[in-house]
Amino acid sequence: MDKFEIKKEKIQTLYETKFLKMYDIQYKEGKHYYNATRRNVEDIVAVKSCEEFQNMLPDAVTIAVVVRLPEKEPSLLLSYEYRYPVSQFLLSPVAGLIDEEDRLESNPLISAARREIKEECGLTVKDTDKIYVINPCAFSSPGMTDESNAFLCAEITVDNLSELNQNGAVGGEVFDGFELIGIEEAKELFFKGRDKNGNFFSLATWAVLGFFMGFER
Numbered sequence: 001m002d003k004f005e006i007k008k009e010k011i012q013t014l015y016e017t018k019f020l021k022m023y024d025i026q027y028k029e030g031k032h033y034y035n036a037t038r039r040n041v042e043d044i045v046a047v048k049s050c051e052e053f054q055n056m057l058p059d060a061v062t063i064a065v066v067v068r069l070p071e072k073e074p075s076l077l078l079s080y081e082y083r084y085p086v087s088q089f090l091l092s093p094v095a096g097l098i099d100e101e102d103r104l105e106s107n108p109l110i111s112a113a114r115r116e117i118k119e120e121c122g123l124t125v126k127d128t129d130k131i132y133v134i135n136p137c138a139f140s141s142p143g144m145t146d147e148s149n150a151f152l153c154a155e156i157t158v159d160n161l162s163e164l165n166q167n168g169a170v171g172g173e174v175f176d177g178f179e180l181i182g183i184e185e186a187k188e189l190f191f192k193g194r195d196k197n198g199n200f201f202s203l204a205t206w207a208v209l210g211f212f213m214g215f216e217r
Contacts, residue, residue: 004027004028006025006027006046006047007047008041008042008047010025010026011023011024011025011026011041011044011046011047012024012026013041014034019038020036020037020038021036021037021038021039021040021041022034022035022036022037023035023037023041023044025046034144035144035145035146036144036145036147037145037146037147038059038097038147039059039146044146045146045148046146056137056148057098057103057108057109057137058098058109058136058137058138058148058149058150059097059098059147059148059149060095060096060097060098060112060147060148060149060150061095061096061098061109061112061113061116061149061150061151061152062093062094062095062149062150062151062152062204062207062208063093063094063095063113063116063117063151063152063153063154064076064093064134064151064152064153064154064208064211064212065077065093065094065117065121065123065153065154065156066153066154066155066156066212066215067156067158067161067180068155068156068157068158069158069159069160069161070159073182073183074155074215075180075181075182076180076181076182076186076208076209076212076215077094077121077164077178077179077180077181078091078092078093078178078179078181078205078208079091079092079093079094079120079121079166079175079176079177079178079179080092080175080176080177080178080179081173081174081175081176082173082174082175082176083202084172088199089176089199090195090199090200090201090202090205091179091189091195091199091201091205092201092202092204092205093204093205093208094113094116094117094120094121095116095149095204096112096115096116096119096120097112098112099112099115102115109133109136109150109152110131110133110152113125113131113152113154114131114154117154117156118168119168119169119170120166120168120169120173120175121164121165121166121178122163122164122165122166122167122168123156123158123163123164124163125154125156126156126157128157129154129155129156129157130153130154130155131152131153131154131155132152132153133150133151133152134151134152134153134211135150135151136150137149137150138150138151138207140203149204151204151207151208151211153211164178166178179195179196181209181212183212183213183215186209186212186213187213189201189209190206190209190210190213193206
């Protein structure tokens with residue numbers, strides 16, 4: 001089936017702020033669809049060619065941070081981050097938007113991931129550590145937004161957890177501690193869908209837990 005052709009001149013801006021915009025996408029005469037996005041109108045995914053779509057950068061990165069401590073099994077590092085739309089601290093992976101400075105780097109995803117890990121965990125990804133892409137671009141909820149995340153893994157070896165901190169929070173970010181999750185606990189969380197407090201968590205957390213369940217030790 002041929003896809004609908006979305007034309008820039010048929011897109012109407014309904015709401016616009018620095019971090020969020022709402023567009024009315026008229027996909028045929030008299031037919032409207034609405035897109036919540038972080039992008040300016042010339043960069044929304046709906047107007048990209050097939051080639052542009054297949055080579056686009058996502059909006060953000062989400063990172064499975066795997067901590068290796070001496071003589072211990074690898075652990076997945078998660079945190080409790082306050083999420084305003086649900087007014088709760090949710091069990092969350094390290095994540096953040098790709099900055100303009102990252103886009104100038106040879107590998108924007110790796111650049112953004114390194115920076116977010118430092119900001120949210122206090123940890124520096126060393127040359128001897130591993131950091132790699134798991135999924136280059138996954139859409140959050142394409143029925144209402146074109147927002148997308150790349151998923152990465154960072155395997156970080158540390159002697160102890162003394163460097164671990166959340167002092168690098170920026171803007172409206174608010175954190176409330178860490179959780180170091182082993183393989184068996186990851187499985188329990190993945191299938192239960194609730195954290196130790198009985199609260200739900202995001203699809204990104206669920207995806208990172210799923211990745212870690214199959215992690216090669």
